[in-house]
Amino acid sequence: MMRFRLFAAMAAVALVAAACGAREEEPAGGGGTQGPPVISEIGEPEGALSLIAWPGYTEKGWVKPFEQETGCTVTVKYGNTSDEMVNLMRQGGGTLYDGVSASGDATNRLIAAGDVAAVDIGLFDDYDQVMQALQAPPHNTVNGLHYGVPYMWGPNFLMYNTEEVTSPPTSWDVVFEPELDGQPNPYTGRITAYDSPIYIADAALYLKAHRPELGITDPYELTQEQLDAAVELLKQQAPMISKYWAIYTDEIDGFKSGDMVVGTAWPVNQSLLLADDVPVASVFPEEGMTGWADTWMMSANAPHPNCMLLWMEYTLRADVQTQVAEFYGATPSNATSCEQLREDLGSEADEVYHCGDEEYLSSLALWKTPLADCGDDRGATCMDYSVWTQKWTEIRGA
Amino acid sequence: MTVAELGARRGARRRLSAALFRRPWARLALLLGPPLGWMLLVYLGALASLLVTAFWRLDPLTSTVQQEWGLQNFRTLLQDPVYRTITLRTVGMAAAVTVADVALAFPIAYHIARVASPRTRQALLLAVVMPLWSNYLVRVFAWKTILQGQGIADWLFTHLLRLPDVHLAATNWAVGITFCYLWLPYVILPIATALERLPSSYLEASADLGARARTTFRRIVLPLAFPGVVAGSIFSFSLTLGDYITPTLVGKGFFIGNAIYNYVGLASNLPLAAAFAVVPIAIMGAYLAVAKRLGAFEAL
Numbered sequence: 001m002m003r004f005r006l007f008a009a010m011a012a013v014a015l016v017a018a019a020c021g022a023r024e025e026e027p028a029g030g031g032g033t034q035g036p037p038v039i040s041e042i043g044e045p046e047g048a049l050s051l052i053a054w055p056g057y058t059e060k061g062w063v064k065p066f067e068q069e070t071g072c073t074v075t076v077k078y079g080n081t082s083d084e085m086v087n088l089m090r091q092g093g094g095t096l097y098d099g100v101s102a103s104g105d106a107t108n109r110l111i112a113a114g115d116v117a118a119v120d121i122g123l124f125d126d127y128d129q130v131m132q133a134l135q136a137p138p139h140n141t142v143n144g145l146h147y148g149v150p151y152m153w154g155p156n157f158l159m160y161n162t163e164e165v166t167s168p169p170t171s172w173d174v175v176f177e178p179e180l181d182g183q184p185n186p187y188t189g190r191i192t193a194y195d196s197p198i199y200i201a202d203a204a205l206y207l208k209a210h211r212p213e214l215g216i217t218d219p220y221e222l223t224q225e226q227l228d229a230a231v232e233l234l235k236q237q238a239p240m241i242s243k244y245w246a247i248y249t250d251e252i253d254g255f256k257s258g259d260m261v262v263g264t265a266w267p268v269n270q271s272l273l274l275a276d277d278v279p280v281a282s283v284f285p286e287e288g289m290t291g292w293a294d295t296w297m298m299s300a301n302a303p304h305p306n307c308m309l310l311w312m313e314y315t316l317r318a319d320v321q322t323q324v325a326e327f328y329g330a331t332p333s334n335a336t337s338c339e340q341l342r343e344d345l346g347s348e349a350d351e352v353y354h355c356g357d358e359e360y361l362s363s364l365a366l367w368k369t370p371l372a373d374c375g376d377d378r379g380a381t382c383m384d385y386s387v388w389t390q391k392w393t394e395i396r397g398a
Numbered sequence: 399m400t401v402a403e404l405g406a407r408r409g410a411r412r413r414l415s416a417a418l419f420r421r422p423w424a425r426l427a428l429l430l431g432p433p434l435g436w437m438l439l440v441y442l443g444a445l446a447s448l449l450v451t452a453f454w455r456l457d458p459l460t461s462t463v464q465q466e467w468g469l470q471n472f473r474t475l476l477q478d479p480v481y482r483t484i485t486l487r488t489v490g491m492a493a494a495v496t497v498a499d500v501a502l503a504f505p506i507a508y509h510i511a512r513v514a515s516p517r518t519r520q521a522l523l524l525a526v527v528m529p530l531w532s533n534y535l536v537r538v539f540a541w542k543t544i545l546q547g548q549g550i551a552d553w554l555f556t557h558l559l560r561l562p563d564v565h566l567a568a569t570n571w572a573v574g575i576t577f578c579y580l581w582l583p584y585v586i587l588p589i590a591t592a593l594e595r596l597p598s599s600y601l602e603a604s605a606d607l608g609a610r611a612r613t614t615f616r617r618i619v620l621p622l623a624f625p626g627v628v629a630g631s632i633f634s635f636s637l638t639l640g641d642y643i644t645p646t647l648v649g650k651g652f653f654i655g656n657a658i659y660n661y662v663g664l665a666s667n668l669p670l671a672a673a674f675a676v677v678p679i680a681i682m683g684a685y686l687a688v689a690k691r692l693g694a695f696e697a698l
Contacts, residue, residue, distance in 0.1 A: 081663070083663055083666070084663060086666065087663065087666055090462075090666075113462055189565060241650065242567070242568055242650070243567070243568040243650045244650060246646075253546075257546045257547040257548055257549070257567070258547040258548055259546055259547040259567045259568060386456060386667065389660070389661070389667065390474075390478070392660075393480060393484075393652070393657055393660060393661075394478070394480040396652045396656075396660075397480045397481075397483055397484040397487075397652040397657060398480055398483060
């Protein structure tokens with residue numbers, strides 16, 4: 001009987017432990033100590049390419065021609081969040097995947113850990129067509145070294161259901177304030193927000209406009225006091241949230257069922273909802289917006305480096321970027337794509353996509369990984385991403 | 399193969415069996431070795447490596463694990479009040495689900511074990527077990543659809559019962575209801591087993607001595623079925639304690655599992671996740687110790 005009891009006890013404990021999803025993971029590998037080598041030539045293609053990408057970034061339409069052209073057979077693992085992508089890139093010491101379409105909140109982590117390789121942009125003929133603001137942005141260029149090539153970019157705009165929200169909002173206050181014009185916020189319980197620590201930057205951007213005494217300059221470079229204020233705002237918002245969305249389909253489901261009527265969104269979410277005849281529209285609120293610019297990065301220990309370099313070269317091309325932009329609803333980083341985009345979409349290319357619009361792009365606070373070093377004269381007094389994730393747990397768990 | 403070869407092989411086999419017969423410890427080692435080795439290596443080994451990770455730290459810049467020993471993760475857990483809130487919410491949910499499941503399961507189990515005819519009993523048992531043969535995710539998504547805005551629950555409350563809109567979608571109520579549904583079979587089965595073992599003669603004796611139905615239930619049935627109830631509650635309690643998929647899909651509240659999942663998935667902070675995983679393990683350890691006292695393991 002004793003043995004049986006022991007078994008039952010151990011089985012139950014193991015059940016809990018297993019259910020908690022505590023899994024073993026390879027420690028991150030790679031990373032040189034004395035400045036990484038810069039890859040400056042493309043050798044013979046290896047015949048295979050293994051990518052991590054946002055869903056919608058690697059469709060047949062442009063992957064097939066690449067395979068025919070280079071002989072590299074492409075396999076793709078989709079990542080639903082930036083954090084998932086970072087974890088995937090580190091699996092097997094970075095030898096499982098060749099590259100990743102990393103957003104700015106993932107890129108600096110990968111660079112700092114030596115997970116990704118620096119590349120010589122001279123390898124890519126079309127690089128000079130890249131928009132000025134994305135030529136050497138801080139989210140993929142560190143100490144003058146380029147860790148990849150830019151792909152798509154876009155805003156995190158304010159989307160709303162036009163039947164429920166009758167007058168278009170002009171400010172993020174509809175998602176943050178419990179009271180609007182002295183009245184209780186009518187959308188309480190039907191607001192949504194992005195379920196990631198990086199969403200703290202959206203709150204910081206709102207505070208930058210509404211509480212100048214905090215002195216927020218960059219929503220990703222927050223001191224303790226500034227971060228605490230943003231966290232306070234998000235805690236105030238939490239009871240008004242219907243459900244946070246982590247994967248884009250969560251938001252699409254929510255807007256379809258009517259559980260969500262207003263909140264931050266990506267262009268692709270809006271396109272897919274409109275395709276399903278859900279009455280949604282989006283606005284660019286007066287406080288400004290956060291945004292994302294994605295970079296194709298190559299693993300420092302890539303099994304097929306030459307195919308990855310060819311892929312980088314290919315995805316920079318104007319015609320390829322036009323296709324991706326039209327499919328995904330994002331804006332190309334290659335400004336030459338805009339001609340084709342205007343031909344295909346008409347005025348939408350400028351009004352919705354803001355294709356080639358340098359001014360608009362620089363008005364976005366593009367995602368980047370928060371680091372302890374503020375990047376200005378405040379020195380290393382800023383809160384890094386691990387603090388942000390702890391604060392996010394505090395917001396979500398409170 | 400020649401006859402001589404066949405004979406030699408048979409001889410070898412016989413010698414082996416004779417050797418094993420003479421040494422009972424060798425027999426036992428061969429029999430128990432592989433499963434015990436599996437348990438030690440895979441089960442306990444994985445648990446041990448998890449616990450070891452809890453004492454390491456995360457390099458905040460690169461979010462990679464540094465193998466330096468320290469108690470900083472446990473300090474974070476103790477100092478930050480949010481972890482207490484999450485733990486209390488999780489334990490509260492587990493307790494509420496367990497109470498609700500036992501209340502639901504007892505009458506069903508009683509009917510299966512003591513009232514239904516053998517044929518109906520078989521049909522009912524099948525009906526109870528049936529959901530377990532479908533995928534867990536399918537069942538959770540089914541409840542997500544039922545409980546979301548403009549779903550069946552919404553329609554039932556507002557259109558059929560003419561009640562005000564209850565807005566169950568993405569609430570802890572939705573999570574609790576889904577948990578109750580998910581773990582109900584695990585609670586019914588041990589209670590039904592315990593009730594089935596109850597000798598009819600006890601009930602007859604109780605009636606002969608003049609006890610009313612209620613007294614018999616309170617003083618005979620309940621005490622004898624209690625280990626079964628506790629055994630069932632272990633399942634509903636432990637499964638709720640560790641689940642993070644149901645809260646993610648049907649709710650918005652944050653439970654221990656969600657926090658751990660986020661620390662592994664979002665922040666790659668395996669050390670803090672491992673430290674937090676110690677909390678449900680400790681809670682379950684205490685729960686099982688109490689359950690053992692109450693005789694639950696005899697009723698499994």
